[in-house]
C-alpha cells in the first residue's frame with residue numbers, strides 16, 4: 001500500500017516536472033524586454049472619461065523565418081486611480097505593414113485575440129515600481145495562433161478594454177531608447193496610425209502555448225489523487 005501510494009506521488013512529481021519542462025522548451029520567437037522603464041504610454045480604448053480619447057500603440061517586429069505565435073507576455077501599469085478593475089480585458093492584435101506608410105495597416109489584421117483576466121491573482125506583480133510610482137504588472141496569455149511571415153516587418157499591439165472611469169487606464173511599459181512605434185487616436189475617423197518613437201514596448205512572443213504552472217501542477221497532483229482513490233478499494237481486496 002505504502003509503496004503503491006509512494007509510486008503514485010512519484011508519478012505526480014514526474015507529470016509536474018514534464019509540464020514544467022514543456023514550459024521551459026517554449027520557443028521564443030521574438031523577445032523585447034527592456035530592463036529600464038521609460039515612460040509608459042496608454043494603449044487603451046477607454047483612456048479617458050467619455051470614451052472618446054482611446055489611444056493605441058503598436059510596435060514593429062521582424063522575425064528571421066516564418067513562425068506561428070501562440071502565446072505572449074507583456075508588461076504594463078494601471079495608472080490614474082491605479083486600481084485595476086476586473087475582468088480586465090485586452091485585444092492582442094497583429095497587423096501587416098501598410099506599404100504606403102510602413103506603419104500598421106488597420107485593414108490587414110494578421111490575427112487578433114481577446115483575453116480577459118478575472119482577478120488580480122491572474123496578474124503577475126513584478127515588484128517593480130516604475131518612475132511614475134506605479135506597479136509594473138506582467139500579463140501572460142495564449143493567442144489564437146497567428147502565422148507570422150519571415151523577414152517581413154509586422155506589428156503587434158496590446159490594446160486594453162478598460163472601463164470608462166478614472167480608476168484603471170492601461171499603460172504599456174516601454175524602454176528608454178525611443179525606438180520606432182506607431183500610434184493612433186481611436187477617435188479619429190481616418191483610423192490610420194502615425195509614426196511614433198515610444199518603444200521598445202515589453203513583449204515576448206512564443207510558438208507554444210503557455211501552461212499556467214500552478215494550475216498544471218495542481219492538476220497533476222489532483223489526477224494522482226483521483227487515481228489513488230480509485231485504486232484504494234482494489235488494493236484493499238488484496239490485503
Ligand SMILES: [Ca+2]
Pocket residue numbers: 044046047048162163164165166167168169170
Ligand atoms: Ca479607463
Ligand SMILES: [Ca+2]
Pocket residue numbers: 059060061179180181199200
Ligand atoms: Ca519598434
